[in-house]
Amino acid sequence: MPVVSGLLAGQVALVTGAGGGIGRGIALRFAEEGAAVAVHCRTSVEAAREVAARICGTGGRAVVLRAELTDEDACRRLVLEAAEWGEGRLTALVNNAGVQPTRELDAMTAAEWRAVVDANLSSVFACTQAAAGVMREIGGGSVTHIASIEATHPAPLHAHYCASKAAVVMHARSAALEYGPHGIRVNTVSPGLITRDGLAEAWPEGVRRWERAVPTGRLGRPEDIGDACVFLASPLASWITGHDLVVDGGVSARPTW
Template identity: 80%
Template structure:
């Protein structure tokens, strides 16, 4: 694997590693020397291919599967990652989540929970389980939640998603406060629009609007998010906790008037 070895010796769990952002994070962690556990819910084949690429490049990788909307599954997944790491888990990236669209006026409680449980409750449960491992090991550990710029910039039809991501940011700040004495740092990364296969064809107008609005003139890449997650999990961020790091190409800096 190529990289500077910023995460050499670490054992990391990346949830939702079957999706584009999750794959980018997992690959960057492996490139920097971490042994990586890739969690997925249904994209087992995709996660397996990423794990194979990591192994072929000389790294260590494991794929675990489960629906993180269930608390016991969150604990099982974290436990499997720690067992594979010989009892150690130094980094957790809570990336798993869903983003359906639904008008708020017609939204049912079931539709609300279908987003809040996998996007927010899973973050709480996985973090709690990981902290139980990290607080008992030398050096503690780091937890990074993948939030969104929609935590502070709401979008139509995304009320459940925006609310969940806003809560994820505050959960990280609360967790940073309570877990800090045990050597556990907790932060969030809030991406803007990240490229995925077929996005330009499915939403050409939106992509063009984004590219015009972004000072950098482009969409984000999964690796852009991965780079920031590597930083937050590394010793370079040893005094960074309770922070939300926005990764949006400068869109949030654009005036709205």
């Protein structure tokens, strides 16, 4: 069980792609630590409502907001809606929404490449830019992008995904440089393999390989990523920006030879 300490008391956070999986874990941990949470979804409306209901059922504040994040204008509307719901305040943004299709490079089309880049990178740019505009007015805030260990450890069939996540890491470092003077910190969290319903059945060989390789002996959990995001949005990380926090159970430390 997470340790609840009110680290984010008084904060208003927007978590994209918060209907399930990692996003759900992040939204719940933010709420447990005292933040009011705008729960974004694209199509998983019922799942997002369940997350919001769980937050409200334990005395927290949450709202469900829908948006297609491959649309730049929709990104801006989403951020403004979250800030309006927060009575003019948005102190934290977690850019979690993204896609992870598989495709061989030889067979990949430019349209398929662009679809992944738009979902994973362009949306991060647009949401962050819009959030920074709000955060400047209130004296600062924090932005956390969910990247991946595949930003530095590529996997077959994931060229578009790996490239987009590597770019997300560099976007955060660039944004940290430019937004720092405005009191806005920008970081990334790079997860390893995170468990989800049906994963062990759908990919048993991969799960077994991971469990053999990872020093901590298990897959990650959504709340592991939520904990990292809570830390980066909290006062404990007030002098941390432009950093990529790897949360992978130590698998990246494993020798490759």
